[in-house]
Amino acid sequence: MGHSYQETYRIPFEMVDVNGNIKLPDFLAKLLDVSGTHSNALGRSDQYVRETYGYVWIVTDYEFTIEQMPRLNQELLIRTEAVSYNKLICHRCFEVLDHSDRVLMTVEAYFALMDLTSRRVVAVPEELIGPYLSEKVKKISRNASYKTLDHPETKSYAIRFFDIDHNGHVNNSKYFEWIYESLDYHFLLNHVPKHIYLKYAREVSPGGTIDSQYELDEMVSHHQIVSDGQISTQARIEWEVRS
Amino acid sequence: MGHSYQETYRIPFEMVDVNGNIKLPDFLAKLLDVSGTHSNALGRSDQYVRETYGYVWIVTDYEFTIEQMPRLNQELLIRTEAVSYNKLICHRCFEVLDHSDRVLMTVEAYFALMDLTSRRVVAVPEELIGPYLSEKVKKISRNASYKTLDHPETKSYAIRFFDIDHNGHVNNSKYFEWIYESLDYHFLLNHVPKHIYLKYAREVSPGGTIDSQYELDEMVSHHQIVSDGQISTQARIEWEVRS
Numbered sequence: 001m002g003h004s005y006q007e008t009y010r011i012p013f014e015m016v017d018v019n020g021n022i023k024l025p026d027f028l029a030k031l032l033d034v035s036g037t038h039s040n041a042l043g044r045s046d047q048y049v050r051e052t053y054g055y056v057w058i059v060t061d062y063e064f065t066i067e068q069m070p071r072l073n074q075e076l077l078i079r080t081e082a083v084s085y086n087k088l089i090c091h092r093c094f095e096v097l098d099h100s101d102r103v104l105m106t107v108e109a110y111f112a113l114m115d116l117t118s119r120r121v122v123a124v125p126e127e128l129i130g131p132y133l134s135e136k137v138k139k140i141s142r143n144a145s146y147k148t149l150d151h152p153e154t155k156s157y158a159i160r161f162f163d164i165d166h167n168g169h170v171n172n173s174k175y176f177e178w179i180y181e182s183l184d185y186h187f188l189l190n191h192v193p194k195h196i197y198l199k200y201a202r203e204v205s206p207g208g209t210i211d212s213q214y215e216l217d218e219m220v221s222h223h224q225i226v227s228d229g230q231i232s233t234q235a236r237i238e239w240e241v242r243s
Numbered sequence: 244m245g246h247s248y249q250e251t252y253r254i255p256f257e258m259v260d261v262n263g264n265i266k267l268p269d270f271l272a273k274l275l276d277v278s279g280t281h282s283n284a285l286g287r288s289d290q291y292v293r294e295t296y297g298y299v300w301i302v303t304d305y306e307f308t309i310e311q312m313p314r315l316n317q318e319l320l321i322r323t324e325a326v327s328y329n330k331l332i333c334h335r336c337f338e339v340l341d342h343s344d345r346v347l348m349t350v351e352a353y354f355a356l357m358d359l360t361s362r363r364v365v366a367v368p369e370e371l372i373g374p375y376l377s378e379k380v381k382k383i384s385r386n387a388s389y390k391t392l393d394h395p396e397t398k399s400y401a402i403r404f405f406d407i408d409h410n411g412h413v414n415n416s417k418y419f420e421w422i423y424e425s426l427d428y429h430f431l432l433n434h435v436p437k438h439i440y441l442k443y444a445r446e447v448s449p450g451g452t453i454d455s456q457y458e459l460d461e462m463v464s465h466h467q468i469v470s471d472g473q474i475s476t477q478a479r480i481e482w483e484v485r486s
Binding site for chain 1: 255272273275401407409414416423453
């Protein structure tokens with residue numbers, strides 16, 4: 001087992017939607033904050049990685065499995081473990097539990113390291129990954145498959161000043177927000193996600209606009225974010241009617 | 244002196260902009276969360292106010308005075324006091340301090356109570372306000388004056404699903420975001436606010452779009468948010484060059 005870390009978290013008013021359910025894009029940013037605290041505790045802060053290697057972590061894929069949407073004022077336990085890694089990819093898992101240790105949600109997250117000078121993905125240094133006690137594996141499998149969209153609905157979004165994070169990039173929670181928000185208001189009001197697959201292929205540049213496109217196929221929505229004619233992010237979301 | 248309450252807060256990655264400075268609209272939502280915890284502790288939660296009276300708190304005005312923008316990972320003390328009230332308005336102050344008790348920012352906030360049935364502002368019941376130990380005063384003065392915009396720059400924003408809070412309203416931090424984001428990216432990159440006045444006149448309805456308009460007059464920006472041909476919010480922001 002890899003090194004793990006946990007924190008309690010009460011869901012504040014600004015973190016929930018009109019139904020009182022957690023805003024998943026904002027909660028994703030919170031999860032990454034928890035993994036940042038974990039890394040700091042192991043002497044592997046983002047600053048250390050940047051200053052020692054000239055590298056930065058980038059997210060490649062997420063997979064959410066949602067048993068029950070966390071709610072306003074709920075007290076959560078967020079537990080994260082650095083599960084495994086291979087030459088290029090590191091796999092981290094988040095578990096979100098309620099006060100009786102019931103798992104409400106799991107999030108599998110996959111990261112790579114980018115060299116800030118060459119802007120290329122680089123091999124994971126053993127010295128960097130050591131303290132996480134992750135299992136070294138040959139292959140890290142992700143099950144997701146994504147549909148090419150033939151006749152999508154499209155919404156355009158201007159990239160905002162506050163979409164850019166302290167690394168100078170569009171924060172990856174923003175792509176998730178554009179994907180989510182592309183759907184119809186009444187659909188979002190009356191459905192909750194059960195399973196979400198998200199894949200980042202190419203980052204969009206600050207300034208300009210992106211197109212958030214989707215096709216809804218019964219209770220599954222297929223998404224892509226397109227910028228400068230190229231697919232930046234793909235997603236598949238399995239929904240159910242809100243009870 | 245009114246009853247006061249304080250909390251510590253470390254500024255997480257998702258709460259800062261590309262410069263590492265706090266995102267003020269998001270931080271405003273955090274401040275309101277702190278005042279909510281204060282009210283809960285006094286037995287005057289939003290739920291109590293709704294169930295006992297059928298009322299909800301609405302914000303009428305804010306005034307920010309910023310000595311220094313809080314930064315990524317900074318440990319803050321957020322202190323709030325229910326200062327005073329008159330027949331219709333309650334005045335609450337927030338002080339944001341660093342670890343050496345230096346005041347980085349103060350926010351004066353003004354609230355009224357709205358009857359959820361009539362949608363009208365109502366008198367503040369003595370029984371509701373009692374535990375706050377606020378001073379009862381004749382007049383609550385706010386110094387702000389706002390300019391009518393003759394030839395504004397305009398950006399339009401579609402109201403998003405996640406802009407609507409659990410009360411079913413566009414959250415007031417969103418108006419602030421639309422105001423902020425209307426300014427040019429490079430202006431925001433190179434300036435920081437010193438003084439902000441914000442006045443809410445009329446709420447916008449979920450769905451549809453709003454126009455965020457501004458005129459920049461040297462180092463002062465004048466703002467209005469227009470929806471259905473009516474002014475919803477006005478603001479004045481005094482800026483300085485980022486050092």
